[in-house]
Amino acid sequence: MTFFEEINEESLSGVAYKNITLKKSIISYFVKNGNCTIADLCATVGLSAPKINTILNELINDGLVQDLGKIESRGGRKPNLYGLVLGSGFFLGVDVKQNHLNMGIIDLEKNIVHTSLERPFNLQNNNESLSELYHVINQYIKESRVPKDKILGMGLNLSGRINHASGYSYSFFNFDEEPLSKKLERNLGMRVFLENDSRAMAYGEYSAGIVGEEKDILFINMDYGLGVGIVIEGQLYYGKSGFAGEFGHIPSFNNEIMCRCGKKGCLETEVSGLALTRIFKEKLTSGSTSILSEMDINDINFEHIINAALNDDVLAIEEIASMGEKLGRGIAVLINIFNPELVILGGSLGETGEHIRLPIKSALNKYSLSLVNNDTKIRMSKLGKQSGVIGACFLVRNRLLSTN
Template sequence: MKQSKHSIFNDIPDEQKSGVVFKNHQLKKKIIKLLDKKGATTINDISKKFNSSSPKVNKLIQELIDEGLIEDLGKAETDVGRRPHLYGLIGDSMYFLGVDLGRNSIEIGLMDFNENPIHFSRDIEFNLENSEKSLLQLCDIINRFIDQNPGWRNKIVRIGVNLSGRVNHLSGYSHNFFNFTKTPLSSILEEKTGVPCFIENDTRARAFYEFYSHKSKDSGNILYINADYGLGLGVLAQGRLLYGKSGYAGEFGHIPFFDNEIICICGKKGCLETEVSGRALEKQFKDKLKEGQSSSLQHSFVNLENIRMDDIIKAANNDDTLSIELIGVMAEKLGKGVTTLIHLYNPELIIFGGALAKSKDHFFLPLQMTVNKYSLSIVRADTQLELSKGTEGAGVLGACYLAKHKVLNPNPS
């Protein structure tokens, strides 16, 4: 891993992990994390929080000011005694870059230390393949985004890249894409961009965004179901992402749920994803048209094979009967799977995102009815079901938030 542009976030060699220098290094990290969580704070409050002397804290504060990480915000308002100085983070001191890979496009976003969005680029044309050409194109797109502004590159301290499928965030390997070399994908991205990188499963990144945003941030145990071309699950247990032994926890879509002969993209038969996913929706829709059923989409496409999941969802939201029927049946099947998750995890909250969730009540109402029908009421009573707010760029923001989290919390969790 390359060194951060701010020395406080660089790892200390094992032989130096003792003594005053190391302790001060760790205390400065704690101060940064406190300011990030609490906002503007006085030296006295920091001293009390970490049971450290005011002169020592003052010295470390000055070092952090010299590093360009925090600033003196002036004197606090108080009615008694001398007014102490407040110190806070400089949002513009460092940036985090998030990259979200779709099948045919990429979204990239830049966020500062105070979580303010700096710049976003959406719908960048890209063909996601397990090839060197596709990987080099990805690196080129990232570098061109960074080079839009001469000042960005020196401030970006971490890049997070989201991919679908099986991703090991610790080793930096993706087992579905860009796995044609023994070198970890994260290392290749780091070499090509000059910035420390990590890779993450796209559903987990979105789950982390949901946890970080609005009221779900107050929930300790939440599930995020990404119902898109595939079917993914992100689990937050006690506010921490659940990865499992090798980083592959959440393969909800590959539970052998059906007794069918449909081969899943994983190579197995009968996976939940074979009948509950955007891929399944496209196939089912086209099969129904071939059987003679009708849809408003027949008037929009000369070649019906060009109909995609997003077209079907838009048609459902415009009252297309066939689209609504297929999405409803799919939601009922998903509801049975969700019931299993409720019984296993007893979560406070389950959030449904992804393209299928954009069909709103056509998807959500039959899902709710099925969950109510099949789940144990005493367990179900603890769980709230919600549609994602559908924030544009949620995957990118999730990658940015995770990048910041990894900088402030470098130990794997």
């Protein structure tokens, strides 16, 4: 059995389990430290040179590791240097949005080798949409020219309630007892890990984005819905059932607007892409003007409003500012509770930049405790549309190479 087969086999035990764990440790060492000798690996892994040599030969036969030849030494026999084979293994990330997919592939050394952003896809909670998801992902893999048999695994993000440990999605494609991750594995032919989109975006920014030395972070995902990814002491926080971060469903308003969760008065009913679209259309119907006024009102969507704001449309800017003030009050609650080092503003609404950041910052100064707020930095997402893709790639890589 090759490494590619072993890493996707969940029922390994005994000697086979120890063997794959050792291989993961060695590959992780290469990723972190670069090329090394058998002596270097012995010192780290704590096994004999003959055992390390045997494992290295198996990884060489699998095409993952290469012998780079002898190196100079201060005395005695010259040791051989080993390293990863470039392009020997990859990880796929898929970030599912309301009307498109963002996809990308990284290699073992965490380099981004291919991306495809805003690939058209209509997310609906039915079997037709799920079948289309299989098709678009397979088509992307073909277009990327990355050999499918070298993709070690895929991370897929969805909004809503995701249990990453069991592979269940409770908001989309939960049609029977089989976990969504297993459906995807069966139809795509690779190991699949599910994640909530806000958490994946938070991890993307933490791993390769705007985060510096900070370890306690909140990522506010301002999209069609409203979610938060929570990082505490450098680790994603999931909560008891894996559903932490449902920021949009905090009961915040005394209104009669039905939320997608089935309850009324949620923060998301007045602070989200769906809410912005509804309110913007109501304003147009009542006589307000906009550069979108010439469009059929039924065709106007969230993205149109964002683009209008970026083109200095007064109505779009005003409604985004009003939403930012309400959102700032909600974030103030989070800051008072978590006292984070950093709050990152991301998602589609984050593309409006200062139009959303300034009213949020103003509300934070007004509603959060000053002693707490003074220690919290507010930054816009650095990775933008790629944050979820990069987070998904890094998470699936970490999970597949984990030796725990």
